[in-house]
Amino acid sequence: xxxxxxxxxxxxxxxxxxxxxxxxxxxxxxxxxxxxxxxxxxxxxxxxxxxxxxxxxxxxxxxxxxxxxxxxxxxxxxxxxxxxxxxxxxxxxxxxxxxxxxxxxxxxxxxxxxxxxxxxxxxxxxxxxxxxxxxxxxxxxxxxxxxxxxxxxxxxxxxxxxxxxxxxxxxxxxxxxxxxxxxxxxxxxxxxxxxxxxxxxxxxxxxxxxxxxxxxxxxxxxxxxxxxxxxxxxxxxxxxxxxxxxxxxxxxxxxxxxxxxxxxxxxxxxxxxxxxxxxxxxxxxxxxxxxxxxxxxxxxxxxxxxxxxxxxxxxxxxxxxxxxxxxxxxxxxxxxxxxxxxxxxxxxxxxxxxxxxxxxxxxxxxxxxxxxxxxxxxxxxxxxxxxxxxxxxxxxxxxxxxxxxxxxxxxxxxxxxxxxxxxxxxxxxxxxxxxxxxxxxxxxxxxxxxxxxxxxx
Numbered sequence: 517x518x519x520x521x522x523x524x525x526x527x528x529x530x531x532x533x534x535x536x537x538x539x540x541x542x543x544x545x546x547x548x549x550x551x552x553x554x555x556x557x558x559x560x561x562x563x564x565x566x567x568x569x570x571x572x573x574x575x576x577x578x579x580x581x582x583x584x585x586x587x588x589x590x591x592x593x594x595x596x597x598x599x600x601x602x603x604x605x606x607x608x609x610x611x612x613x614x615x616x617x618x619x620x621x622x623x624x625x626x627x628x629x630x631x632x633x634x635x636x637x638x639x640x641x642x643x644x645x646x647x648x649x650x651x652x653x654x655x656x657x658x659x660x661x662x663x664x665x666x667x668x669x670x671x672x673x674x675x676x677x678x679x680x681x682x683x684x685x686x687x688x689x690x691x692x693x694x695x696x697x698x699x700x701x702x703x704x705x706x707x708x709x710x711x712x713x714x715x716x717x718x719x720x721x722x723x724x725x726x727x728x729x730x731x732x733x734x735x736x737x738x739x740x741x742x743x744x745x746x747x748x749x750x751x752x753x754x755x756x757x758x759x760x761x762x763x764x765x766x767x768x769x770x771x772x773x774x775x776x777x778x779x780x781x782x783x784x785x786x787x788x789x790x791x792x793x794x795x796x797x798x799x800x801x802x803x804x805x806x807x808x809x810x811x812x813x814x815x816x817x818x819x820x821x822x823x824x825x826x827x828x829x830x831x832x833x834x835x836x837x838x839x840x841x842x843x844x845x846x847x848x849x850x851x852x853x854x855x856x857x858x859x860x861x862x863x864x865x866x867x868x869x870x871x872x873x874x875x876x877x878x879x880x881x882x883x884x885x886x887x888x889x890x891x892x893x894x895x896x897x898x899x900x901x902x903x904x905x906x907x908x909x910x911x912x913x914x915x916x917x918x919x920x921x922x923x924x925x926x927x928x929x930x931x932x933x934x935x936x937x938x939x940x941x942x943x944x945x946x947x948x949x950x951x952x953x954x955x956x957x958x959x960x961x962x963x964x965x966x967x968x969x970x971x972x973x
Contacts, residue, residue: 585966600827611652612833617911621647624663629882638879640707648849649828661943688901702909723881730878742786769862843870
């Protein structure tokens with residue numbers, strides 16, 4: 517923040533001070549914390565930040581960037597999900613006095629879900645690590661709290677009830693840390709069908725489906741090729757190029773080439789369209805891998821998702837020296853934060869771009885928060901808080917970021933009652949600002965400020 521000289525004398529010549537101020541402003545330097553900007557300047561700041569965040573997508577896939585901006589305009593929650601850089605620039609440099617962990621970076625109700633574990637069976641946990649970064653542990657908790665507050669508001673709950681949902685999330689987190697402080701349960705605990713709370717057990721059971729039924733939705737089982745649709749665009753001519761990418765993936769990640777994926781022969785490739793709010797405009801592919809037998813029903817689908825720089829890059833208190841290795845960073849997060857996760861999780865390159873590789877599992881599913889009652893949303897928030905606590909407790913595993921047990925250091929750094937109250941108030945204040953930002957974004961969106969595809973007359 518630039519402060520002009522405000523000496524008591526009124527005849528001081530401030531020409532040079534304003535000259536420096538004007539130059540810094542012209543260069544785009546930050547002259548005032550974004551949260552302090554008046555409404556008109558905040559609107560211009562939002563427009564500029566969102567466009568800046570999507571420069572690559574606008575040039576790479578303008579239709580994808582356009583689709584994302586249209587999607588952001590549909591609801592405050594979607595806007596919150598898809599504007600992580602805008603959110604984190606408002607938090608830049610905060611909470612430097614609190615312990616640093618490997619954060620998830622984008623905690624919200626829809627980034628928890630079902631996925632396959634190393635044994636190929638479904639379990640529940642955090643399922644998106646694109647924004648993972650070393651930061652104060654509170655950054656994850658605050659973003660998650662804001663997400664649950666907005667979800668509760670979108671469900672029509674009054675302010676007091678929204679606060680109760682947030683309290684459940686924070687209580688689940690703190691109680692989870694206390695539990696892990698008593699033993700080393702964070703090293704092996706999984707939410708599976710046999711040991712999950714009723715809500716999660718029901719989700720896991722509903723996610724079970726046959727591989728054949730799953731494959732039929734996107735693969736022609738007679739031809740052994742992807743079936744064209746609005747979301748699946750076959751790119752069969754790229755098979756040989758993707759074979760090189762998959763070979764590199766197997767070598768780089770020490771993948772077991774004798775397992776369920778057979779010899780990792782690429783049979784077909786498709787472009788995947790209409791992805792999540794944060795990924796629209798980035799490259800994403802489905803790769804059909806020949807299974808261990810000649811039966812198409814044994815084939816597996818690997819998803820290649822373009823890796824990008826974390827929204828937290830350059831914004832965290834400089835407690836840990838770190839570079840954004842994109843795919844490598846995301847892979848490290850998955851390995852640390854999950855117990856026995858997807859054995860096919862890895863990284864590769866294609867067209868000089870970094871990609872995260874994972875199995876496109878038939879078990880992929882998540883809780884639809886729109887359908888939850890207040891009691892159910894509080895329970896879900898509590899469970900997600902516990903899952904986040906486990907991820908943070910595991911951040912002392914091979915990260916080199918702290919000595920000793922993460923859960924003990926986190927609990928020892930805060931007054932629990934004061935901290936919980938702080939998070940609840942933060943969630944309300946921040947959510948209110950996000951709703952205001954959303955309205956400003958909508959106005960610009962209607963005017964065409966985010967149109968990058970040629971409009972038909």
